[in-house]
Amino acid sequence: NYQKKALEININFSGPHSRDAAGTYGHIATIYRHQKKYKEAFHNYFNAIEIYLNYGQDQKEIAILCEHVGHMYEEFQKYDEALSYFRKALEVKRALHGDIHPEISQAFCQLASIYKKMGKHADCIQNYTNALEIDSRIYGETHPRIGKLHYKLGGVYQDKKDYPRAMKNFLQAMEIFMMHYTEHKYELARTYSFIARVYELQENYDDAYINYVESLNIFRKKPKEPRIPDFRLNFQFWWYFTVYRDSENLVSI
Numbered sequence: 001n002y003q004k005k006a007l008e009i010n011i012n013f014s015g016p017h018s019r020d021a022a023g024t025y026g027h028i029a030t031i032y033r034h035q036k037k038y039k040e041a042f043h044n045y046f047n048a049i050e051i052y053l054n055y056g057q058d059q060k061e062i063a064i065l066c067e068h069v070g071h072m073y074e075e076f077q078k079y080d081e082a083l084s085y086f087r088k089a090l091e092v093k094r095a096l097h098g099d100i101h102p103e104i105s106q107a108f109c110q111l112a113s114i115y116k117k118m119g120k121h122a123d124c125i126q127n128y129t130n131a132l133e134i135d136s137r138i139y140g141e142t143h144p145r146i147g148k149l150h151y152k153l154g155g156v157y158q159d160k161k162d163y164p165r166a167m168k169n170f171l172q173a174m175e176i177f178m179m180h181y182t183e184h185k186y187e188l189a190r191t192y193s194f195i196a197r198v199y200e201l202q203e204n205y206d207d208a209y210i211n212y213v214e215s216l217n218i219f220r221k222k223p224k225e226p227r228i229p230d231f232r233l234n235f236q237f238w239w240y241f242t243v244y245r246d247s248e249n250l251v252s253i
Helices: 002-014 019-034 038-054 059-075 079-097 102-118 121-139 144-159 163-179 181-201 205-220 230-244
Strands: none
Touching: 019 038, 019 059, 038 059, 059 079, 059 102, 079 102, 102 121, 102 144, 121 144, 144 163, 144 181, 163 181, 181 205
């Protein structure tokens, strides 16, 4: 109600196509989104975007609003519509920042995430690769952001069943996180579990087991968390009851 009153005041004082009116439409849309009133949220986001586009104001706000709309379409699994708005956000960001900027990398990652959900592996890989190239130029080849992009790429190759390429990216991620162990040891632990999964999918259970254990050992060292969360315990039980329960080589983990 307060936002609607603010909108009414802004329209009266600044006009229906003012920056203040557009900003208030955006705030109202966000409230509706939190309330899960999606029809009203879309309507207000569209009003805000239309004002900004037609009157050439606040390109940064246009990019943000397009991303909000893209994420809403993503929630409804309307991926073509989501892609349309994420591409618009990328276009605006390029006009603002040029081609080499963290915001551009982030925009490519958003597109890659949608393509992954659509099962369009080639497009997903291309967009993650674009992000990787940008971040490598900005941060260098061994920055943790590069490690995260490598394991995202590895996940896509794993989905494609291209296990050698998946392993290559996971190993690159592992090498980077080892360089930044103190700050990123849990990313390293996740990478070990990703590597283990690739081995598991290839029925190389010995190496899968070793890497799952490496992952568990890092998680166990987490301060103030003496109990391993259930999803990690499941690895232990899965290996015991399905693979190693009859093995004389079962080791305590």
